[in-house]
Amino acid sequence: xxxxxxxxxxxxxxxxxxxxxxxxxxxxxxxxxxxxxxxxxxxxxxxxxxxxxxxxxxxxxxxxxxxxxxxxxxxxxxxxxxxxxxxxxxxxxxxxxxxxxxxxxxxxxxxxxxxxxxxxxxxxxxxxxxxxxxxxxxxxxx
Amino acid sequence: xxxxxxxxxxxxxxxxxxxxxxxxxxxxxxxxxxxxxxxxxxxxxxxxxxxxxxxxxxxxxxxxxxxxxxxxxxxxxxxxxxxxxxxxxxxxxxxxxxxxxxxxxxxxxxxxxxxxxxxxxxxxxxxxxxxxxxxxxxxxxx
Amino acid sequence: xxxxxxxxxxxxxxxxxxxxxxxxxxxxxxxxxxxxxxxxxxxxxxxxxxxxxxxxxxxxxxxxxxxxxxxxxxxxxxxxxxxxxxxxxxxxxxxxxxxxxxxxxxxxxxxxxxxxxxxxxxxxxxxxxxxxxxxxxxxxxx
Numbered sequence: 001x002x003x004x005x006x007x008x009x010x011x012x013x014x015x016x017x018x019x020x021x022x023x024x025x026x027x028x029x030x031x032x033x034x035x036x037x038x039x040x041x042x043x044x045x046x047x048x049x050x051x052x053x054x055x056x057x058x059x060x061x062x063x064x065x066x067x068x069x070x071x072x073x074x075x076x077x078x079x080x081x082x083x084x085x086x087x088x089x090x091x092x093x094x095x096x097x098x099x100x101x102x103x104x105x106x107x108x109x110x111x112x113x114x115x116x117x118x119x120x121x122x123x124x125x126x127x128x129x130x131x132x133x134x135x136x137x138x139x140x141x142x
Numbered sequence: 143x144x145x146x147x148x149x150x151x152x153x154x155x156x157x158x159x160x161x162x163x164x165x166x167x168x169x170x171x172x173x174x175x176x177x178x179x180x181x182x183x184x185x186x187x188x189x190x191x192x193x194x195x196x197x198x199x200x201x202x203x204x205x206x207x208x209x210x211x212x213x214x215x216x217x218x219x220x221x222x223x224x225x226x227x228x229x230x231x232x233x234x235x236x237x238x239x240x241x242x243x244x245x246x247x248x249x250x251x252x253x254x255x256x257x258x259x260x261x262x263x264x265x266x267x268x269x270x271x272x273x274x275x276x277x278x279x280x281x282x283x284x
Numbered sequence: 285x286x287x288x289x290x291x292x293x294x295x296x297x298x299x300x301x302x303x304x305x306x307x308x309x310x311x312x313x314x315x316x317x318x319x320x321x322x323x324x325x326x327x328x329x330x331x332x333x334x335x336x337x338x339x340x341x342x343x344x345x346x347x348x349x350x351x352x353x354x355x356x357x358x359x360x361x362x363x364x365x366x367x368x369x370x371x372x373x374x375x376x377x378x379x380x381x382x383x384x385x386x387x388x389x390x391x392x393x394x395x396x397x398x399x400x401x402x403x404x405x406x407x408x409x410x411x412x413x414x415x416x417x418x419x420x421x422x423x424x425x426x
Contacts, residue, residue, distance in 0.1 A: 002352035004399035019163035021303035043360035062204045062346045068144035076185035076280035091376035092233035115146035134418045138360035161305035204346045210286035218327035218422040234375035257288035
């Protein structure tokens with residue numbers, strides 16, 4: 001792949017909703033997860049995106065918000081992946097948290113150390129990765 | 143709350159401007175600040191967002207840009223909160239900067255150490271938090 | 285400038301594509317690079333943005349994704365700047381990577397240390413900065 005984004009989800013496009021400036025692209029992963037990305041109409045055309053096409057959804061780890069397993073909120077973010085914390089790498093200010101999803105794939109989030117403590121994000125705990133659709137970059141083979 | 147986002151602003155929706163793909167949601171906080179969020183039309187419907195409804199606007203600290211108190215720029219970002227630096231936590235590459243707003247609430251931003259030095263972001267200095275509307279996630283109780 | 289965003293590209297607006305909620309603003313830098321930003325219609329009006337106007341495109345370093353020089357992907361992100369790695373500052377979790385573009389300007393990205401290793405982002409190596417148009421804040425003099 002050769003990109004710095006920690007999260008790369010392969011999938012097949014199931015819907016493209018056009019707009020004047022932006023389009024909403026929905027894709028389904030082999031594991032059954034649905035992801036929604038907002039990209040420009042210009043990119044839909046230049047990449048030739050259409051239903052049935054295979055794409056990769058890229059998300060940098062700092063663009064992922066985490067919600068604790070016992071959170072009682074509903075989010076506007078269209079992408080919410082429920083999993084289990086499988087690793088926490090602590091830095092001076094931020095930590096990288098790895099979630100493992102039921103299908104075996106992984107999601108990486110960079111959050112502050114304060115958040116790790118407050119949400120009790122330890123290995124084995126349930127958590128959700130919350131990703132805004134405008135924070136997903138789609139990629140196709142050149 | 144149990145989410146990793148360092149910034150959570152409670153408010154009441156005062157306007158919803160629909161679009162083909164995205165909608166613009168405006169909310170007012172008890173402290174009198176106005177925030178604008180861009181979310182998908184799909185989320186407006188699934189969360190039942192409408193004027194008068196109470197929501198929480200969530201923003202991760204790395205999504206917040208800071209402007210020094212003596213900046214002479216106007217920004218396209220719809221959300222600009224003016225306050226005073228109340229804490230700076232330094233890491234190897236990044237620092238977490240805490241602003242206190244006139245109403246007493248706080249905004250957290252993660253910026254590079256270079257930015258802290260160049261903007262002279264020390265405790266007691268004025269600064270503004272600049273947040274793009276597309277970087278706000280809205281949440282409601284489940 | 286006095287803003288925390290590590291990346292500031294001066295340019296002249298060459299196109300404004302309106303939408304119901306968002307607008308797409310295209311600008312050209314003196315070095316010949318074209319940048320595309322998605323901002324709200326409200327900001328287009330409040331900043332008086334129009335073809336010919338000079339603006340500054342601001343991008344925080346964590347919003348920049350890097351692609352290795354030998355990446356074989358095409359991206360939906362409208363902004364792709366090809367350059368050479370000129371510095372890498374390593375932290376505990378993240379590194380700040382500086383690219384120098386052919387025209388002499390610079391792009392800063394904050395990526396994980398894992399990404400630096402996997403993409404072999406060493407000084408002198410080719411790499412591209414990939415920036416979503418919704419991650420650009422435009423600024424004009426106040």
